[in-house]
Amino acid sequence: MQAHDTMQEREVFKSKYRTIFISDVHLGTPGCQADLLLDFFKRTESENLYLVGDIIDGWRLRKRWFWPQAHNDVLQKLLRKARKGTRVVFVPGNHDEFARDYSGLVVGEIQVFERTVHTTADGRRILVIHGDEFDGVVRYHKWLAMLGSWAYDMTVVFNGLLNYVRRKIGLPYWSLSAFLKKRVKEAVKFITNFEDAVARQAVEEGFDGVVCGHIHHPSMREMSGIIYLNDGDWVETGSALVEEMDGTLKLLKWAIDGEPQVLASLPPQ
Secondary structure (H helix, E strand, O other): OHHHHHHHHHHOOOEEEEEEEEOOOOEOOOOOOHHHHHHHHHOEEEEEEEEOOOOEOHHHHHHOOOOOHHHHHHHHHHHHHHHOOOEEEEOOOOOOHHHHHHOOOEEOOEEEOOOEEEEOOOOOEEEEOOOHHHOHHHHHOHHHHHHHHHHHHHHHHHHHHHHHHHHHOOOOOOOHHHHHHHHOHHHHHHHHHHHHHHHHHHHHOOOOEEEEOOOOOOEEEEEOOEEEEEOOOOOOOOEEEEEOOOOOEEEEEOOOOOOOEEEEEEOOO
16 A cells, blocks of 8 residues: 555656745644645655744644644655655744754754754845744743634634535635734734834844744745745645745645645745
């Protein structure tokens, strides 16, 4: 069976990238779109793969164990990519902060760093961070952040039930949490303040750009003289940031067995 699966995997056409950035997978939660991510891994390959935090949701797993086979398959796929020559770098987030104790080490052929720097094919130096240090609630009021995380999880569960009904009546997927974030004024203000703070830090440190995650809001913007890049998440959006071989940057929204939607694109210098 395993040999048959391997043969099938080899027959799949793969998009080849120089670099892939993903974050906020939240393995260990019902909202994680593990099947969508497995399809992404099946149909892509890259020289570099950055895991930009919140890959495993340690907060949720400490309260209740939830680990279906698909979540295990995601970890196995990551380890297999590392063994086969992909440079895999893990930058832990606040939900998998336990891994920050291993910064500077190599675990299962995966490099772990609290923050790192990626140089694109056209020479741009990009800071890679999860971004939770720019979230005042996470930094100074962790109990409130954990309460917010619980409320977010409940929204995702309700959203799953809602979309089950929508599928039954032939309607497409619709994200309640994304809708709420766009409509709620304070949420929009938080996203804007977060992006500004991250961009300012990158400017102060002399970088050409910054890649982060944390807020589950895919974005590609030129601001404050640098490129702000947020690779999104695999709970609501199913998005990834990719770098083509020439340094072109693209933000993709993935679709199972279909062509990904290009949310934004930035050509090389």
